[in-house]
Amino acid sequence: MRQSQLFAPTLKEAPKDAEVRSHQVMTRAGMIKQVAAGVYAYLPLGLKVLQSIERIVREEMDALGANELLLPALTPADLWQESGRWDKYGPELMRLKDRKDRDFLLGPTHEEVITYVVRDYAKSYKKLPIALYQIQTKFRDELRPRFALMRGREFSMKDLYTFHTSEDDLDIWYQSVWQAYLRIFKRVGLDVKVVNSETGQMGGKSAHEFMVMSEVGEDTITFCDTCDYAANVEYSKLSVGDRCPSCDQGKILVAKGIEVGNIFKLGTKYSESMNAKFTNDQGKEQPIIMGCYGLGVSRTLMAIVEQHTYDNGLIWPKEVRPYTYHILIADNTNAEQVRQAESLYQSLKTKASVLLDDRSERLGSKFQDADLIGSPIVIVFGKDVAEGYVEIHHRVMNQKERVVLKDIESHLIAS
Ligand code: ATP
Numbered sequence: 001m002r003q004s005q006l007f008a009p010t011l012k013e014a015p016k017d018a019e020v021r022s023h024q025v026m027t028r029a030g031m032i033k034q035v036a037a038g039v040y041a042y043l044p045l046g047l048k049v050l051q052s053i054e055r056i057v058r059e060e061m062d063a064l065g066a067n068e069l070l071l072p073a074l075t076p077a078d079l080w081q082e083s084g085r086w087d088k089y090g091p092e093l094m095r096l097k098d099r100k101d102r103d104f105l106l107g108p109t110h111e112e113v114i115t116y117v118v119r120d121y122a123k124s125y126k127k128l129p130i131a132l133y134q135i136q137t138k139f140r141d142e143l144r145p146r147f148a149l150m151r152g153r154e155f156s157m158k159d160l161y162t163f164h165t166s167e168d169d170l171d172i173w174y175q176s177v178w179q180a181y182l183r184i185f186k187r188v189g190l191d192v193k194v195v196n197s198e199t200g201q202m203g204g205k206s207a208h209e210f211m212v213m214s215e216v217g218e219d220t221i222t223f224c225d226t227c228d229y230a231a232n233v234e235y236s237k238l239s240v241g242d243r244c245p246s247c248d249q250g251k252i253l254v255a256k257g258i259e260v261g262n263i264f265k266l267g268t269k270y271s272e273s274m275n276a277k278f279t280n281d282q283g284k285e286q287p288i289i290m291g292c293y294g295l296g297v298s299r300t301l302m303a304i305v306e307q308h309t310y311d312n313g314l315i316w317p318k319e320v321r322p323y324t325y326h327i328l329i330a331d332n333t334n335a336e337q338v339r340q341a342e343s344l345y346q347s348l349k350t351k352a353s354v355l356l357d358d359r360s361e362r363l364g365s366k367f368q369d370a371d372l373i374g375s376p377i378v379i380v381f382g383k384d385v386a387e388g389y390v391e392i393h394h395r396v397m398n399q400k401e402r403v404v405l406k407d408i409e410s411h412l413i414a415s
């Protein structure tokens, strides 16, 4: 991609309300733009990363044998009246009426709709288990939309729902989704802690949250300094210095976390209220046992930026970076610099993702933008080109290297 054609409206200053670095970087890099409180446009660079996260999520969900579908965001109130949540959900629910005065809502989550889709089909144990997921825009009229995509009123979620004949079968899925989540977060470059959590609004049995440890997180986690015990503070009620209830040796520590995903054993809450029943192998009718598994796709994007922004800007993790190489032309009135940079760009772009800064900007502002765009390797075609050299900036190691121009490509591929 040529930067002269890239729509990335970068800003010198972050907006005043951008309190955390991920919000500052995302807006300064021209990756997102606020349209209303908690409602954002994904600009091309932001969208590219979002789509990489989605690709990884899809690969891991498909590998489990889950099927992707897409449910409507616009949901008739009837289904939520069946489950009882139309009255219980509260002001976070975006409610609206159609022209005939019928009640609708914009889905904040999709247990009701998925139960409706599955219940007519899964009448026999022979049809189960079923695993269905979607990546979809969700709507919640959050009291305090915050930190851009971190807590949005419109946001992207991957939601998986599984349907089973027994608790044992649900257990097997629960464990394998847990492992898939660990792989997803590792691949997008996030370290997560798995914590025990209350089920809250969903109302089920066992539940775990996947937390990125960060000062900007809104959740408080208690965890052991010795074993892998970790629980949401709302659930453990433990405090700093307590003895670990799990290993009985370690001490409890407390820290903030960003919840990027969660897994719930729903049990029969929705299948009972919405009459989703199957006939078992004895010919007896039973409610289907369900699990649900959310993953905040747009929040994950923010968490990545929050965790991968350093003094010298953002450096994207490998699997989600928009461009591996960023080529800068120091002076685009210098014919030799342009010719050599173009030649590397043409050849490299057939093998890797490359951004060529061919704009007529000062080199200083090109560097500033490169720090925000976040490629790990920046290649500068400057004055040294006349003597047959270019400069490579390895941003991860914060090192510069002067390389013979004619060796540049093999050097890059090797390093
Ligand atoms: P939170 O406690 O942060 O409000 P939640 O318990 O309401 O999250 P779920 O309803 O289970 O979350 O949604 C699944 C996932 O969607 C969450 O783990 C989180 O990553 C993401 N998510 C939830 N609410 C938002 C939001 N307002 N903006 C962005 N992502 C969100």
Ligand code: MG
Residues within 6 Å of the ligand: none
């Ligand atoms: Mg919530």
